[in-house]
Amino acid sequence: MSPLKAPYTIALSNIKDSQMENFTQGLTLESLPKAFAHLTTEVSEIKRLLLEKSNQQPTETDRWFDLNELCVYHPDKPSKPTVYGWVNAGTIPVHKGGKKLRFLKSEIDNWLRQGRKKTFAETAIEAEYYLKSKKG
8 A cells, every 4th residue: 555545545535426426527628727726725634634633642541650660760760769768758649559559650740740840930920929819
């Protein structure tokens, strides 16, 4: 199968046989430029739809990490004792199955995002809002 076949298959699957016959029956040398312009527009639309479809992020199913996988996944590459310390302090989201520690990727990602330091502007806006709420 050539790489160009798939888009044409998609476009042609939406056209009924009778529509295709009508399109090709009325085709003359004089109407060829108009037909070509129409096909060019259709191909552009197909390209746009395919690009839009390919740019959509696939929804990844949530994934469980064991302790070793978490140490590899975490940006700081912490050691096992460091992670045990976080678990003991209750700072990292964790699930225990018997003696095994399990970490849910989505929860770890959210936890990592929460550690983001606010910018000076964000802190100033929060301070201003806090002071305005205390005046009233």
